[in-house]
Amino acid sequence: MTSDEALAIARRIATERGWAFLDPVSVRKRRPWFEKPRWQVMSNHESRGMNVLIEIDDRTGEILHQAFLPR
Secondary structure, eight states: OOHHHHHHHHHHHHHHHTOOOOSSEEEEEEOOTTSOOEEEEEETTTSSSSEEEEEEETTTOOEEEEEEEOO
């Protein structure tokens, strides 16, 4: 999976849930110990509040975590 694919999935999830997906967006690939490699996408990452946080499995595209942080 590429960062562009992870971003597209995150935008789709946010739209389906009715969450605001604001710029700037951070897309990072993480490789935690003893866990699956994953992409972490966070919208509005320079501000506190109005953030969408989604983690996606790098190999399968499965959504591992999703949250909207209103404030």
